[in-house]
Every structure is written in C-alpha cells, then in structure tokens.
Amino acid sequence: MIEDASERERAANVRPPAWTNPEPAERYHLVIVGGGPAGLAAAHAAAARGAKVALIERARLGGTDLNVGTVPSKAIIQSSRVFAEMRDAVRYGVPDPAEVELDFAGIMARMRRLRARISRDAGAARLAAAGVDVFFGDASFVAGDAIAVAGATLGFRKAMIATGSRPHLPPIPGLVDATFLTNETVFELTALPERLLVIGGGPLGCELAQAFHRLGARTTIVQDLPLFLPKEERDAAQILSNALARDGLEVRLNTTVTRVRVERGETLVDLISDDYHSTITVDAILNGVGRRPNVEGLNLGAAEVDHDPVAGIHVDDLLRTTNRRIYAAGDVCVEHKFTHVAEATGRMVVRNALFLGRERLSELVVPWCTFTDPEIAHVGASVREAHDRDIPVTTYVIPLHEVTRAIVDGHDLGFVKIHVRDGTDRILGATIVARHAGEMIGEITAAIMAGVGLRTLAHVIHASPVQTGAIQLAAQAFCRTQLTPTLKQRLRRWLAR
Amino acid sequence: MPGLPMTDDLPDDALLDELQRAAFGYFVDAVDPATGLVADTSRDHAPASIAVVGFALSTYPVAVERGWMTRTEAAARTLAALRFFARSDQSGGAQATGYKGFYYHFLDRGTGTRVWSSELSMIDTALLIAGVLTASCYFQASTPDERTVRELADLLYRRVDWRWAQDGGDTIRQGWKPECGFLHYGWEGYSEAILLYVLALGSPTHPIVGDCYHAWTSTYQWENQYDHAVLYAGPLFVHQFSHAWLDLRGLQDRFMRDKRSDYFENSRQAVFVQREYARRNPYEFVGYDTSCWGLSAGEGPANAPGSARVGEHWQTAPDRGPRRWFGYAARGVPYGPDDGTLSPSAVLASLPFAPELVVPTVRTMMTRYPEIVTAGRLTSGFNPTHGETVDNQRRAWVSPGHFGLDQGVVVMMIENHRSELSWRLMRDCPYVAPGLRGAGFTGGWL
Numbered sequence: 001m002i003e004d005a006s007e008r009e010r011a012a013n014v015r016p017p018a019w020t021n022p023e024p025a026e027r028y029h030l031v032i033v034g035g036g037p038a039g040l041a042a043a044h045a046a047a048a049r050g051a052k053v054a055l056i057e058r059a060r061l062g063g064t065d066l067n068v069g070t071v072p073s074k075a076i077i078q079s080s081r082v083f084a085e086m087r088d089a090v091r092y093g094v095p096d097p098a099e100v101e102l103d104f105a106g107i108m109a110r111m112r113r114l115r116a117r118i119s120r121d122a123g124a125a126r127l128a129a130a131g132v133d134v135f136f137g138d139a140s141f142v143a144g145d146a147i148a149v150a151g152a153t154l155g156f157r158k159a160m161i162a163t164g165s166r167p168h169l170p171p172i173p174g175l176v177d178a179t180f181l182t183n184e185t186v187f188e189l190t191a192l193p194e195r196l197l198v199i200g201g202g203p204l205g206c207e208l209a210q211a212f213h214r215l216g217a218r219t220t221i222v223q224d225l226p227l228f229l230p231k232e233e234r235d236a237a238q239i240l241s242n243a244l245a246r247d248g249l250e251v252r253l254n255t256t257v258t259r260v261r262v263e264r265g266e267t268l269v270d271l272i273s274d275d276y277h278s279t280i281t282v283d284a285i286l287n288g289v290g291r292r293p294n295v296e297g298l299n300l301g302a303a304e305v306d307h308d309p310v311a312g313i314h315v316d317d318l319l320r321t322t323n324r325r326i327y328a329a330g331d332v333c334v335e336h337k338f339t340h341v342a343e344a345t346g347r348m349v350v351r352n353a354l355f356l357g358r359e360r361l362s363e364l365v366v367p368w369c370t371f372t373d374p375e376i377a378h379v380g381a382s383v384r385e386a387h388d389r390d391i392p393v394t395t396y397v398i399p400l401h402e403v404t405r406a407i408v409d410g411h412d413l414g415f416v417k418i419h420v421r422d423g424t425d426r427i428l429g430a431t432i433v434a435r436h437a438g439e440m441i442g443e444i445t446a447a448i449m450a451g452v453g454l455r456t457l458a459h460v461i462h463a464s465p466v467q468t469g470a471i472q473l474a475a476q477a478f479c480r481t482q483l484t485p486t487l488k489q490r491l492r493r494w495l496a497r
Numbered sequence: 498m499p500g501l502p503m504t505d506d507l508p509d510d511a512l513l514d515e516l517q518r519a520a521f522g523y524f525v526d527a528v529d530p531a532t533g534l535v536a537d538t539s540r541d542h543a544p545a546s547i548a549v550v551g552f553a554l555s556t557y558p559v560a561v562e563r564g565w566m567t568r569t570e571a572a573a574r575t576l577a578a579l580r581f582f583a584r585s586d587q588s589g590g591a592q593a594t595g596y597k598g599f600y601y602h603f604l605d606r607g608t609g610t611r612v613w614s615s616e617l618s619m620i621d622t623a624l625l626i627a628g629v630l631t632a633s634c635y636f637q638a639s640t641p642d643e644r645t646v647r648e649l650a651d652l653l654y655r656r657v658d659w660r661w662a663q664d665g666g667d668t669i670r671q672g673w674k675p676e677c678g679f680l681h682y683g684w685e686g687y688s689e690a691i692l693l694y695v696l697a698l699g700s701p702t703h704p705i706v707g708d709c710y711h712a713w714t715s716t717y718q719w720e721n722q723y724d725h726a727v728l729y730a731g732p733l734f735v736h737q738f739s740h741a742w743l744d745l746r747g748l749q750d751r752f753m754r755d756k757r758s759d760y761f762e763n764s765r766q767a768v769f770v771q772r773e774y775a776r777r778n779p780y781e782f783v784g785y786d787t788s789c790w791g792l793s794a795g796e797g798p799a800n801a802p803g804s805a806r807v808g809e810h811w812q813t814a815p816d817r818g819p820r821r822w823f824g825y826a827a828r829g830v831p832y833g834p835d836d837g838t839l840s841p842s843a844v845l846a847s848l849p850f851a852p853e854l855v856v857p858t859v860r861t862m863m864t865r866y867p868e869i870v871t872a873g874r875l876t877s878g879f880n881p882t883h884g885e886t887v888d889n890q891r892r893a894w895v896s897p898g899h900f901g902l903d904q905g906v907v908v909m910m911i912e913n914h915r916s917e918l919s920w921r922l923m924r925d926c927p928y929v930a931p932g933l934r935g936a937g938f939t940g941g942w943l
Binding site for chain 2: 242
C-alpha cells in the first residue's frame with residue numbers, strides 16, 4: 001500500500017480511521033448495504049426526501065468506481081493520451097518535443113491526488129451531514145427485516161443490497177501462483193512493467209492495455225473471441241482492433257491462455273489459437289476478464305433473498321428481491337456493471353421502495369462507453385436486438401471522415417451510426433466510435449428518452465464545428481430519404497407555379 | 498502473353514473478351530493434369546485451393562462455348578478433378594483431404610493432401626461444390642465421360658454433411674480442424690455465404706436444420722451510406738461470389754422483401770458506395786477518384802514477395818501520422834481497412850451490376866497504371882501510394898503474379914454479363930431452386 005498525503009486524505013474520507021459507528025435508530029426507512037455508487041446515490045436521494053437512512057460499508061466508501069475503477073483508470077488514460085499526443089505533435093505542425101521522458105511515478109501520484117479530491121464527495125462526513133447513519137463493518141442479515149453490523153442490529157422497513165462486484169479470476173493453471181494484477185491492484189504499481197500481458201478484450205482490458213502500452217509497456221492483449229468487445233457492433237470492434245494495432249500493441253484475438261509458468265524468475269505464458277501454440281515472456285499480467293457479484297457473507301438465506309454466484313442477487317423488473325422488503329441495485333444484480341447504471345438503479349430503488357414507484361429496469365435507457373482511443377459508445381438496441389424482436393431497422397451512417405471538426409482535430413477514425421425503425425423516425429439505438437464518443441452519445445440518449453426522432457434532430461442547431469455535428473448529418477441523411485419521387489415532383493410543381 | 502494493347506483501341510466487347518480469355522488462361526497454366534487441382538496463386542510451389550478448383554470447373558464450360566478449349570478436353574479436366582475428390586481420403590486426419598464431404602482449404606497439388614495445417618473450410622467447399630454442380634449441369638451428353646461427370650458430381654454433393662457443420666448451433670460454422678475441432682468463427686453479417694446456405698438447404702441428404710438461414714440474416718446491417726441504401730459488406734468480393742453462380746436478379750428473401758430490394762440491386766449499390774468512397778478519398782491515398790476505385794480482398798504491399806520494400810509496414814503521411822500497409826487482407830469501405838490498395842480484378846467482377854461504371858473504370862486503371870496487367874491479366878491489387886519512381890515515372894506497387902480466385906470470378910462475371918451462361922446452368926441445377934426456396938426466396942426466375 002502506498003502511503004502519501006493523497007492516500008491519507010482518501011482514507012480520511014472513505015474510511016475515517018477514528019470513525020465511530022452511530023447508535024442505531026429504532027427502525028430505518030431504508031438500510032443500504034454497500035457504499036459504492038449505487039449505495040451513495042440511494043442514500044443521498046432517500047435522505048434528501050426525509051427518509052431515515054443507514055448505510056453499511058465493509059471497506060471503503062466509493063466502491064470500485066472511486067477506489068479501483070473508473071476514477072483511477074480514467075486519470076491514467078488521460079495521462080497516456082497526453083503522452084501519445086506529445087509524440088504525435090509533429091502531425092499538427094508542432095515541433096517534436098525532444099527527449100520526452102515519462103514520469104510514471106508522477107502519473108500515479110496525479111491519479112492519487114485526483115482520486116483523493118473526488119473522494120471528498122463520497123466521504124463519510126458528507127453522508128453524515130446529509131443525515132445518513134454510516135456504519136463500517138461486515139453486514140449480515142439476521143431476519144427478513146433486520147441486519148447486524150459491528151455488534152449492532154438495524155431494523156428496517158426496506159433494505160437495498162448494493163455490494164457491487166469484484167474481478168473474476170479465470171481458471172488458468174499457474175495464474176494464481178504467478179504475480180498478477182487486477183483492477184484492484186494495478187493502481188498500486190510503482191514502476192511501469194516492461195512487458196505486460198492483458199488477459200481479456202472487454203472494456204477494462206482494452207482501456208488499460210492501450211493506456212499502459214502508450215505509456216511505454218510493451219503490451220500484448222489476448223482475447224479468446226475473434227473480436228474485442230463482444231457486446232459492441234462488429235465494425236466498432238474492428239476499428240478498435242485496427243487502432244490498437246496502429247498503436248503497436250500485439251493483438252492476439254481468438255487466443256486462449258492455457259498456462260502461466262514461472263521459470264528462472266521469468267513469467268512464461270502459454271497461448272493457443274485454434275491449433276497454434278505459442279509462449280510469450282512477460283513482466284506482469286493484468287487480468288481483465290469479467291466480474292463476479294459480491295453475494296458472500298451476507299447471510300442472505302436468513303432474509304430469504306435468492307441469489308447465485310454468477311448472476312448475483314435475483315431481482316424482478318422493479319429491482320425487488322424474493323423478499324419484498326429487500327431490493328438490490330448496481331453490479332450485484334444487473335448485467336451492465338457500470339457506475340452510471342449503479343447510480344441510476346440506486347435512485348430507482350429509493351422511488352420504488354419508499355414512494356410507491358413503479359420504475360422498471362427494462363425501461364432504462366442505458367448508454368455505455370469504452371474509453372479507448374477512439375472511444376466506443378452505445379445506447380439502446382443494437383441491430384441484432386432489433387432483428388431478434390422482428391423490428392425492421394435502417395442504420396444511418398456518418399463516417400467521421402465526413403465531419404469537419406473530426407478532420408481538423410485529426411481524429412477522423414470512427415463513425416456515428418443511428419438505428420431507426422423503418423417507416424418512422426424513431427431512434428432505436430446508436431453506436432458511436434469517436435475520440436469523444438462518450439460525450440456524443442448523450443445527445444442520442446436524451447433523444448431516445450424524450451421520444452425525439454431523427455426528423456427533429458435534423459433541425460437541432462449545433463455549434464459549429466463540433467463532432468456532434470455528425471449526429472445532425474445522420475439525421476439529415478434520414479430526411480433526404482423522405483424526399484420520395486412523388487414529393488420531389490410536387491415540390492417542383494410548386495416551384496414552377 | 499504480353500500486356501494488352503492500349504485499351505483505347507479496343508471496343509468494349511473486344512476488351513472484355515481479351516481480359517476474360519487471359520483470365521481463363523490462369524486455369525490452363527495452374528492445373529495439375531493428374532489431380533485436376535488448381536494452384537491458389539501463380540507463385541512457385543503454391544498449393545491448390547479447393548475454391549479455385551470450384552472456379553476452374555465453372556470456367557471450363559465458358560472456355561468450351563467461347564472456343565478456347567474443346568469439349569473433350571474440358572470434360573477430361575473436369576473428370577480428373579471430380580475423380581480425385583471422389584476417391585480422396587475423407588478420414589479427417591491431419592494429412593487427409595477432407596471430412597464429412599468437406600475439404601481442407603489448401604491441398605498439395607500433386608498428392609491432394611492437406612497443407613499448411615489448413616482448416617476444413619465450409620465456404621471454400623461450397624465454392625468447390627458450386628463448380629462441381631456447374632460442370633454437372635453443363636456436361637449433359639450421353640458420352641461415358643460426361644455421364645461419369647454427372648454421377649460423380651451427384652456423389653460429391655450428396656455426401657457433404659451440411660448439418661454436421663452447424664455443430665448443433667443456429668448457423669453454419671466457418672471451419673474445423675482435426676487438432677481442435679470447430680473454429681470459433683461463425684458467419685456474422687452479410688457475406689458471400691448465400692451460396693453456402695442455398696447449397697446446404699438444397700441438399701437431399703444432409704440439409705441444415707432449423708431456421709439457420711434466418712439466424713444468419715438476422716446479423717445483417719441495412720445501412721444508409723453516402724445516401725445509398727445498402728446491405729453492408731465492406732469488400733467488393735462479398736457482393737460478387739454468390740452472384741457468380743446464382744442469378745439473384747429480382748429474387749427476394751424475407752430480408753430483401755422488407756427492404757424492397759434484392760441482392761443484385763444491392764451489389765449495384767455497393768459499386769456506387771465504393772465509387773463515392775474513392776471520390777471522397779478520406780485518407781488521401783494516391784490515385785483514388787471516380788474512375789479508380791475498388792477495395793476488396795487481395796494482396797497489399799506489406800511483406801509481399803517481390804515488393805520493393807519487403808518488411809516495411811508503415812508510412813508516415815502528412816497530417817495523418819502513421820499509416821499501416823497490409824498484406825493479404827479484406828479491405829472495405831467505408832470503415833476500412835484501407836491502405837491505398839485497389840483491386841482491379843474485383844472492379845471487373847462487378848461488371849454485371851454496373852457495366853456503365855465498371856468498363857470505364859477498368860480502362861482508366863489500365864491506362865494510368867499499365868503495370869497492373871501482366872500476361873494479359875489484371876492483378877489482385879496495386880497501390881499507387883506505395884509506388885516508386887523509376888526513370889522519372891511514378892509506378893504503383895503491384896501484387897506479383899495472379900490469384901486463382903480473382904481470375905475465376907472475372908471469367909464467370911464477364912460471361913454472366915455477356916451470355917448469362919453460369920447463371921443459366923445453375924438455374925437448371927435440381928438442387929438450387931429448392932435451396933433458394935428453403936431460404937425463403939421468391940420472385941425473379943424462381
């Protein structure tokens with residue numbers, strides 16, 4: 001564990017050393033188990049509405065997102081982008097900055113400083129100030145309406161389980177015996193590994209593989225499927241493959257790690273692709289394969305809450321567990337294990353559990369983004385999902401090489417694809433591959449939420465030039481298809497009158 | 498054969514005839530007379546490709562009708578290949594020729610055994626079988642040779658176990674190896690696999706089961722690109738290979754009915770998209786314009802034998818940073834990959850879909866880059882961006898030699914444009930119409 005001022009500040013916020021658990025109230029409107037994004041969002045939302053709320057955290061407030069997930073990874077990704085752009089400066093007419101040297105320790109220190117700063121918002125003191133009773137300790141249900149923590153028993157009218165998830169270790173012989181990193185340990189690195197193997201081509205694996213490679217680690221990424229990001233559309237995944245190869249990563253698709261060996265102090269990794277066997281030597285291994293929900297140790301049986309180790313807590317569309325008093329939110333119960341989904345489901349539980357809400361998980365419009373360069377963002381239905389539901393769909397495509405701002409920025413690799421139900425202008429979903437796709441997808445998400453179709457988006461005036469102009473270009477392409485020969489003839493007659 | 502005379506001097510039909518005959522010459526040169534197997538490329542020691550054999554079998558009838566080969570010789574060449582496959586080792590061993598009626602992608606031309614640890618290939622077997630059935634439909638005389646051609650063709654088609662190739666899943670797998678079983682890859686998105694599915698659905702012995710074809714078409718992407726509505730596939734060859742055998746004009750499956758289009762029209766739209774991409778030339782490659790376009794599968798400059806710069810993979814382009822060259826790759830529009838390599842043979846193979854664009858484009862390419870024609874044949878790929886200056890003249894990098902797939906589809910598509918011979922033969926094939934109907938096709942000649 002690194003000990004510096006930033007880490008001490010973060011600890012003081014998310015796990016104050018001198019914290020004393022409060023005296024429990026007689027009965028809480030809502031007891032929240034887990035102080036990650038879902039728990040924090042729910043606690044603040046419920047307390048703001050006057051509910052008596054208790055929040056139990058086993059380790060550190062802020063969860064994976066703040067401590068070992070989104071926040072530290074995006075800080076490092078930003079550093080890696082800047083470093084890559086410095087080396088690329090000559091492309092922009094800027095003289096090559098001679099002798100650019102990487103300060104890895106400086107990058108990690110920056111990450112810790114930013115993490116400490118952001119942890120102020122997730123701090124125990126802030127929660128307490130909002131009227132939330134914060135308990136640190138292991139939670140264990142003792143009945144369907146009571147839970148024990150650190151020697152106290154908290155009675156509740158409703159409870160929410162938001163214990164999150166942890167890295168899933170693939171069953172690779174020798175992996176456990178070798179030194180390997182996960183998203184929970186990679187941010188503790190004090191030196192950049194010279195040769196890095198990243199196992200897994202999902203969002204986490206791709207993001208960190210590219211970032212560490214750009215910082216100077218010779219990186220190999222191994223994915224057992226033929227493409228990266230299996231939940232994304234294949235053209236997006238293909239562009240990412242090309243971008244990673246362009247950066248110089250060694251991309252091994254359709255490849256499985258069969259064994260990890262440590263021989264004479266070196267870590268050897270055996271790989272197989274179909275029938276082709278190979279071995280690579282690395283200095284560090286980062287496991288980026290999947291996550292598993294945290295359901296252990298909660299004594300869920302006492303509360304009659306059904307669960308399993310893979311899907312986590314079983315919930316219905318209203319996020320209720322099999323115990324109608326108890327709800328769940330975030331990674332522990334949903335398929336899309338993202339910070340923003342955790343927060344959204346946390347707030348949803350407050351409305352459904354305490355205020356007679358009927359909000360449904362299936363009705364959430366969930367965007368997501370993989371923060372590689374270019375970023376890959378998606379919202380709504382994919383073409384495949386539309387076909388599976390027998391919805392005829394046309395996709396309006398604008399390659400970024402058609403977008404002025406993307407060209408002048410030198411970031412014209414990618415596209416905007418908007419999926420529209422045939423015969424209407426209704427947006428079913430979209431995929432964006434662009435430098436700032438995560439920002440751009442918000443416009444489409446808002447349009448879907450508000451029921452705004454492409455016809456209206458075509459008339460939305462964007463500041464010029466911006467990369468979101470691609471969305472308007474796609475909408476205008478849609479409008480041109482509405483100019484049928486008959487309509488064109490009528491227009492000509494009108495003009496000729 | 499030297500390069501063609503200046504194309505401006507030749508009327509269109511004469512130019513097409515020259516190019517078609519030269520392309521057919523590849524199969525005369527590259528065949529092993531004993532096995533009937535045909536080399537994948539014109540390079541030294543190239544193995545046979547089963548798909549190229551399929552094209553060869555389909556070009557022999559063209560050669561007979563055009564007077565380039567006697568019927569007797571064509572039947573003999575066909576019979577050699579069919580006899581080889583009928584007698585080949587179907588044990589599925591590492592050194593066998595095939596398994597379950599399918600064949601390894603690459604075979605030793607003399608012995609017919611598997612080479613390069615290649616996969617048992619479903620699509621390449623389909624291309625081979627399409628050639629086998631074409632031969633069967635053409636050689637209808639009652640001579641002993643032609644009778645044997647028909648009998649062997651029926652045997653080869655009937656023994657293909659298409660159902661096994663589903664591996665219990667919704668769609669057909671792409672390949673299998675004795676060392677590791679079925680490969681991970683499935684068919685995702687529009688591709689040349691229509692022919693594969695039609696043959697698999699028309700089988701009287703081992704047809705695919707379930708809603709296999711629909712499961713595949715549910716991965717399609719119908720897109721509006723550059724104001725053209727198109728069933729997306731990036732490389733040109735995808736829009737051609739099934740059409741070499743199947744006359745899909747006016748035929749619609751469920752997907753195309755919903756879109757009020759058909760696959761032939763779609764291939765025409767794909768030509769427009771390719772041309773428009775070249776006009777816009779987003780990555781500023783040398784030579785691209787409305788008269789010089791065509792991204793497809795083919796060889797590029799990276800590590801190609803004979804390349805002036807073997808081993809060089811990158812170029813730094815102004816304003817763009819590093820640009821990567823590819824070797825043999827499926828290039829496509831508009832999402833790439835694109836390294837500035839164009840495929841003139843793929844342009845020519847789009848002839849039936851948009852002759853008014855294809856012929857002028859081929860003429861322009863041949864005039865600007867005469868080096869793309871060797872032995873009268875168009876190259877697999879050339880790259881003006883990767884060119885070099887010799888004697889004050891800029892010359893494009895050109896893929897050395899020729900590939901059988903390129904030459905085969907050129908012969909067939911020119912013939913379909915000129916006489917519809919390949920389409921007519923397969924329309925008469927007793928397995929094709931049931932296969933098309935099984936996939937839900939209606940309309941057109943069906």
